[in-house]
Amino acid sequence: MNVENTFTYDFSQYTIVSHVFTLGYAAMAAGLVYFVLTSRNSLPRYRLSSTLSGVVMLSAFLELLVISQRWDSAFRWDGEAFVQAGTLFSNGYRYMNWSIDVPVLLLQMLIVFGVTGAAFRRGWIVFTVAGLGMIYTGYVGQFHEVERSAPFWVWGSISTVFFLVILALVYRTVYGNVGRMPAEVRPLVKAVWWLLLGSWMLYPGAYLMPAIWDSADGVVARQITYTVADIVSKVVYGILLAVIAQKVSKHEHH
Amino acid sequence: MNVENTFTYDFSQYTIVSHVFTLGYAAMAAGLVYFVLTSRNSLPRYRLSSTLSGVVMLSAFLELLVISQRWDSAFRWDGEAFVQAGTLFSNGYRYMNWSIDVPVLLLQMLIVFGVTGAAFRRGWIVFTVAGLGMIYTGYVGQFHEVERSAPFWVWGSISTVFFLVILALVYRTVYGNVGRMPAEVRPLVKAVWWLLLGSWMLYPGAYLMPAIWDSADGVVARQITYTVADIVSKVVYGILLAVIAQKVSKHEHH
Amino acid sequence: MNVENTFTYDFSQYTIVSHVFTLGYAAMAAGLVYFVLTSRNSLPRYRLSSTLSGVVMLSAFLELLVISQRWDSAFRWDGEAFVQAGTLFSNGYRYMNWSIDVPVLLLQMLIVFGVTGAAFRRGWIVFTVAGLGMIYTGYVGQFHEVERSAPFWVWGSISTVFFLVILALVYRTVYGNVGRMPAEVRPLVKAVWWLLLGSWMLYPGAYLMPAIWDSADGVVARQITYTVADIVSKVVYGILLAVIAQKVSKHEHH
Amino acid sequence: MNVENTFTYDFSQYTIVSHVFTLGYAAMAAGLVYFVLTSRNSLPRYRLSSTLSGVVMLSAFLELLVISQRWDSAFRWDGEAFVQAGTLFSNGYRYMNWSIDVPVLLLQMLIVFGVTGAAFRRGWIVFTVAGLGMIYTGYVGQFHEVERSAPFWVWGSISTVFFLVILALVYRTVYGNVGRMPAEVRPLVKAVWWLLLGSWMLYPGAYLMPAIWDSADGVVARQITYTVADIVSKVVYGILLAVIAQKVSKHEHH
Amino acid sequence: MNVENTFTYDFSQYTIVSHVFTLGYAAMAAGLVYFVLTSRNSLPRYRLSSTLSGVVMLSAFLELLVISQRWDSAFRWDGEAFVQAGTLFSNGYRYMNWSIDVPVLLLQMLIVFGVTGAAFRRGWIVFTVAGLGMIYTGYVGQFHEVERSAPFWVWGSISTVFFLVILALVYRTVYGNVGRMPAEVRPLVKAVWWLLLGSWMLYPGAYLMPAIWDSADGVVARQITYTVADIVSKVVYGILLAVIAQKVSKHEHH
């Protein structure tokens, strides 16, 4: 069960959540147009990054659309508040989406930073295995967020270990390659690290929200957190990588 | 709460609003076809403007579709009038959309007017920060439009300050660059200023509508205002910039 | 109010209307595929006509889809007839669509007939102003079609004046340019005139239908009239212009 | 009225029909991807055939989607059987679709077989006129399929005359052109005749189904018949023509 | 009847199934973007494989979307559990989809492994005939999964015979061609065999699930099995073939 189903909402609370859901999927649709139409601006070897941003955009668009529709049908206005209707809301769709997007987002980084050969294969395997490990353990944990019993904390902790593994490898990937890259893009390459760090940490924050702020307002905060995290970690990140790819391409006499 | 939920509507009032919503999203879909299919008519450096018009079109299409569906489900015909049904209508979706479109629309201008380097970066930051500032303060204010208490006026005023900052920078961008541009496009460049000024001022007008004309007819006027503003500030503006980009491209021996 | 909401329908009447609506939007979707995929068959300067047919197709597709869905939800089978359900049907969506499509359709003609310079600008302005004048005055009139009071006739007459202005300029555009065009396309150019004349006159016919044939069968006739008019004035017209553009392009050594 | 509305269905009967409808529209969507992405594999002059297959795919996709949704909403599970719900099912949507697809399918044949000049124009006119004659007379007849009174048989017979005219011209088109074509494609060209003959004859079979097998199982048989006919006469036929076009193109030193 | 309709579900059971359905169709949509945008990375002769992956993606997307919507509408939350609502769930849509996808997936293998001439034609016929034989016999059998009477076992066994025929030919195709292929791709070619073997065997596993684990948890296991099978046998398989095609193309001096 998710805590979203344990509250009633006033007009502002309910519609703010509804608004940010719309913002979320509209941003993904907008990003899809952007990445598809600009993918030819880089050298062929980097183009795959934009294609993969397109993959991320469409899958996230569908997930956020479903989340948004669930929100609509799980509550109805009874004249005073939004109360439970005939279905239940669920955040689990997000985890399904992450299991597509997390491996793909990390793969994009390897491509744009020009990682190849064994380092590429090893990076890709670690990212995929640790990524899926992080997501599916967290998925199991979030089913216990209402009562917040042991499984909530145990699975959340195991998930966090995987998260740290990912962060460590991302750090090494960024700072191990930044030296090889043209001087003018180095600040952008480092920005990838900070952007990823900042936005990815919002997800465990949203996981913990029921423990921190167990109320209708906490739900609003959680869904805003998720939406900001999604837009930054998928769209802004994708644009940043595309800009790096474009500048590196120009440097290599595109 | 939005004033739309405080009235009942006769057949004409209700269906006129429904019609203009359809006009709104159909115009965005039509624009999407146009911008995607004609984006190759300009030099690569200006092409991004058409791509960004595509981004604006798709995100606005989705937002206006949602608004339109909310209108449908928030009211039902009881044989005499359209009365409230089991959900509430909300204008807040528009603000979400603006927070994608306003920064993008202003970025298009910098691209087409050939602004580069530090001026580009500075313009882009001011436009984005002031744009989001204007929108999110206004968003907070509009929740108070029914009772029109202090927050409605205070947040609206703060929003207006940001708006003036944007207008000032748009003015400087237009008139500071028009001299550099080929003589034949100068009237069009100045038209960008007037078109933007005229259409953007409709949005605060719609914000104020409940204070000016607090009735079902005022709702009709508000939604027509929004739709005209959307079509002019997104579609017509995008076409105008595309025409300028095309003419400048030809001038630079496209 | 529209007369559609004043009748009940037997199985054949109701489903024929439902069928022709489906024919309408499927034809627009089919046309969209055609125009997008064949737009590169002409010289660049004529290509915009196919793009604009694409614009017309998508916006008309959406409008006819809405009309079709309204028909579905406005009536339900009670075991003997289709009777009114919880919403109302409305033809006003068509007028919204025309206000996108009429200016665009007439612009296509100017492009394919090679009109340029001042004649182009003047033609485009007259077509747009008179087109919107015709549509919005008719839009006001059709709200009075049930009682058919003075506004129905007065606004319809004013609309007709605009219509005559358009027809006059179309005639002049066709016959003033046909001489300049390669001999082999001249019959096709003249066909544009007759096709436009024949199909556009169906729209005022549909407007008058409640005055001519005020019954469920009259509704069927009206919706068939609209659909034939839409297919001919948008799809067939667009194909005709595309064929002319292709032949002229070949003639100019494409 | 259609006989589909005169029966109740057990689980297998109802869901088999539901399944084959899904197969139908998914096949059209799949075909759309195929024809759009492979249209550049032939010489420009034959490419239009793939484009037209795209037109057929999208219009049939929409029609079969509507049919499928009607089936869903026209019946509900009452715990024992699927019984009538608040709308009626109708096959008439098919006829609307045919009036787009039949002329287009026959046009594709003329294009791929390289028919040009007067023979092309004559063929195209006969195919279109006889095609629409066949479809609309059959459409009138099928409204009488429940009582199977005179109009059912009379209109069906008139329709058949048009059908025979089409078959005769198809035969002549195939066997009159096969000699001119490269030896290796001749078997494929003859296959077009047999494929068309076999699949098109299923449609009058489905028309007659209420007279042959007037039961819930007959409905299942009818909808399977339609779906097989649709997939063969549109998708397989389109692929066959595309393969012929590709081989002829290679032969002409593509 | 399918066993899914014979149970009630708690929150976790119901939403896990709902989540994996979303994962399923989002993966297909994501794959569609990938295959369409990367199809030009191989030599023309191999490109068809990516196009066919696109065909598979769109048809599977539609099928899984339908399955997902059926799950939503077949159950409703009664405050304690998800119980049956007014429709029935059905797995049969999957079989319809397979009858498009199985022949196409096997055809892709022939293309990428460079099988041509008579071997190609023979392989293609065996794959299609045995594929459809396997699917439609299994389809008949699954209608009897609730009572698990003789037809369930008999049809399942006949289906298995066809399955073995397919596996045998796949084995021969892989190991009969791997020698001809560049050394560096040979491990990938063999991986095709193991990937196909592993993922395809999940389908008969899901067929047998009611006999192995006849409970709500068994339903969850079955739908997870289907989804894993779908993602591996369609998306991962398609990517693997695309990578092989790309490497072979490079080897042949792309």
Ligand SMILES: CC1=C(/C=C/C(C)=C/C=C/C(C)=C/C=O)C(C)(C)CCC1
């Ligand atoms: C550490 C941690 C988590 C981390 C989640 C993360 C880091 C998700 C990132 C998602 C992204 C980047 C999605 C993009 O599409 C969970 C699973 C919430 C469970 C609690 C502990």
Ligand SMILES: CC1=C(/C=C/C(C)=C/C=C/C(C)=C/C=O)C(C)(C)CCC1
């Ligand atoms: C001054 C002001 C406002 C200005 C809004 C504007 C100027 C919106 C522009 C939107 C655009 C251009 C959208 C295009 O997609 C608000 C927020 C209504 C609040 C009240 C004060």
Ligand SMILES: CC1=C(/C=C/C(C)=C/C=C/C(C)=C/C=O)C(C)(C)CCC1
């Ligand atoms: C004269 C007249 C009318 C004319 C309408 C026309 C001529 C519409 C054309 C529409 C087209 C061509 C749409 C294509 O998308 C109205 C407004 C019904 C009102 C009554 C008088």
Ligand SMILES: CC1=C(/C=C/C(C)=C/C=C/C(C)=C/C=O)C(C)(C)CCC1
């Ligand atoms: C002879 C005959 C008929 C023939 C129908 C045919 C031949 C339809 C072909 C449709 C196709 C090919 C559609 C493809 O999209 C009718 C009208 C059922 C009425 C009864 C007599």
Ligand SMILES: CC1=C(/C=C/C(C)=C/C=C/C(C)=C/C=O)C(C)(C)CCC1
């Ligand atoms: C052996 C066997 C079966 C095998 C099914 C298979 C092998 C399906 C493969 C599907 C694929 C690959 C779909 C991809 O889109 C059935 C029919 C369940 C019936 C029981 C026996």
Ligand code: NA
């Ligand atoms: Na609701």
Ligand code: NA
């Ligand atoms: Na997410």
Ligand code: NA
């Ligand atoms: Na309503």
Ligand code: NA
């Ligand atoms: Na807006």
Ligand code: NA
């Ligand atoms: Na209805």
Ligand code: NA
């Ligand atoms: Na219309």
Ligand code: NA
């Ligand atoms: Na139903």
Ligand code: NA
């Ligand atoms: Na059909």
Ligand code: NA
């Ligand atoms: Na439900």
Ligand code: NA
């Ligand atoms: Na499947």
